[in-house]
Amino acid sequence: MLGHVGIEAVLEQLKIKAMKMGFEFNIMVVVIAVIWLLIGQSGLGKSTMVNTLFKSKMWKSTLPGLGVPMPQTLQLQSVTHIIEENGVKLKLTVTDTPGFGDQINNDKCWDPILGYINGQYERYLQEEILITRQRHIPDTRVHCCVYFVPPTGHCLRPLDIEFLQRLCRTVNVVPVIARADSLTIEEREAFRRRIQHDLRAHCIEVYPQKCFDEDISDRILNSKIRDRIPFAVVGADQEHLVNGRCVLGRKTKWGIIEVENMAHCEFPLLRDLLIRSHLQDLKDITHNVHYENYRVFRLNQSHA
Ligand code: GDP
Ligand code: MG
Numbered sequence: 001m002l003g004h005v006g007i008e009a010v011l012e013q014l015k016i017k018a019m020k021m022g023f024e025f026n027i028m029v030v031v032i033a034v035i036w037l038l039i040g041q042s043g044l045g046k047s048t049m050v051n052t053l054f055k056s057k058m059w060k061s062t063l064p065g066l067g068v069p070m071p072q073t074l075q076l077q078s079v080t081h082i083i084e085e086n087g088v089k090l091k092l093t094v095t096d097t098p099g100f101g102d103q104i105n106n107d108k109c110w111d112p113i114l115g116y117i118n119g120q121y122e123r124y125l126q127e128e129i130l131i132t133r134q135r136h137i138p139d140t141r142v143h144c145c146v147y148f149v150p151p152t153g154h155c156l157r158p159l160d161i162e163f164l165q166r167l168c169r170t171v172n173v174v175p176v177i178a179r180a181d182s183l184t185i186e187e188r189e190a191f192r193r194r195i196q197h198d199l200r201a202h203c204i205e206v207y208p209q210k211c212f213d214e215d216i217s218d219r220i221l222n223s224k225i226r227d228r229i230p231f232a233v234v235g236a237d238q239e240h241l242v243n244g245r246c247v248l249g250r251k252t253k254w255g256i257i258e259v260e261n262m263a264h265c266e267f268p269l270l271r272d273l274l275i276r277s278h279l280q281d282l283k284d285i286t287h288n289v290h291y292e293n294y295r296v297f298r299l300n301q302s303h304a
Contacts, residue, residue, distance in 0.1 A: 044148040044178035047077075050094045051237035052259055054081055055248055056271060076116065092275075095142070110163045117142050117171050121294040128295075141291060143282045144207065144274060145171050148178040149230055153191050156198040164204045171290055172207040172282050174273065175199075180232035180265050181250065181257050188232040195230055208278065212285060225273060231266035234259050 080093040097113060120141045127137045145167060149160060156164070167173050175195065180188055199206060206229060208222040236250045236259050249258040259267045274282070 044150055045233075045235040046148060046178075047096055048235035048237055049146070049148075049233070050079055050096050052235040052248065052267065053094060053271065053274075054079070055237055055239075056260055056267070090275075090279075109159075110166055114166060114170060117145075118294065121291050122298070124291065125295055125298060141286055142171050143286045145173045146270070146274075147173050147175040149175055149195065151177055151179050151182050151191070153183055153187050155194045161198065161202050161204070164199070164206070165202060168204050168206060170294075172285055174207050174270070175230040176270060177230050177232040179234065181234045183232065192228075192230060192232065207282070207285070209285070212289070221277075225269075228266065228269060231270045231273075233267045233270055234265040235267070 077096040078093050079096070080091060083090040083092060124137060124139065124141055127133055147160075147164065147167070149156065164173065164175070177183070177188065177191060177195075183191060198204075205211070208225060210222075210226070213219040213222050234250060234257055236248050236257070238249070238251070239246050240249050240251055240256050241247075242249070242256055242258065247256065247258045248260055249256040249264075258264045262268055
């Protein structure tokens with residue numbers, strides 16, 4: 001019998017290392033907005049969602065946002081915050097894209113976004129293949145795309161389907177039903193089921209992908225999440241006083257829609273998935289699957 005060697009100490013080492021390095025995490029917010037713009041509304045709440053994510057309770061310990069420069073192609077707006085909690089540092093960059101699919105002719109309207117995502121893989125690759133390379137390659141790869149589906153209550157539009165098919169092959173995608181306060185609870189549920197059906201019918205694998213569940217506990221947890229996707233979210237950047245509590249919400253004539261109240265919307269599920277429960281998994285799949293596919297494709301191309 002071997003004596004106790006203390007291998008579990010490696011866990012502590014990993015933790016210390018991760019804490020020293022901090023985490024880097026990029027989320028990209030994408031939308032195709034057509035009908036909403038026609039009826040006079042300017043957007044689906046992407047920019048609002050950026051603020052919602054940063055203002056939500058989770059981030060009460062947040063340091064002020066930094067304007068860390070990101071590659072500014074196609075007028076992408078990036079906001080970076082360094083968040084510190086119990087000695088863990090998280091550098092969170094949220095990139096906000098302008099509306100896509102707003103034109104009458106939406107042919108290839110996804111090209112700039114896919115170009116941007118692949119561009120970040122290319123930057124990483126170019127650093128990685130250098131003979132003398134940096135120990136820590138700066139990571140600007142997109143780890144997750146939050147895809148805003150307009151709350152039509154019908155089904156996915158052909159444009160959504162085409163874009164999602166391409167997007168899911170390139171990056172982790174979490175679809176959400178935008179501005180969900182415009183749908184009743186029953187409408188949200190029926191819409192969600194229809195979207196899930198469309199995704200299955202068109203073989204679109206959004207995050208968390210079934211094929212990457214590693215064990216039974218992953219499968220149990222992720223099945224529950226898959227059942228709730230797309231989350232019906234509401235965004236807000238204003239705080240209000242409700243029963244003596246300060247809450248983030250949208251004030252209407254009939255009351256306040258609280259974004260962090262699960263009885264009102266599913267924003268907390270989105271936030272928890274992206275930050276609490278699946279942050280590292282999103283990074284791992286980006287590196288081990290999406291980036292790897294890109295790397296293999298590019299290296300094959302240059303050897304051909
Ligand atoms: P973007 O064009 O997608 O970036 O949309 P914006 O964030 O600029 O939001 C457009 C408008 O919709 C603003 O007036 C927001 O206050 C409003 N808005 C944002 N999120 C929501 C939401 O969840 N529900 C409702 N009803 N309005 C929202
Ligand atoms: Mg905007």
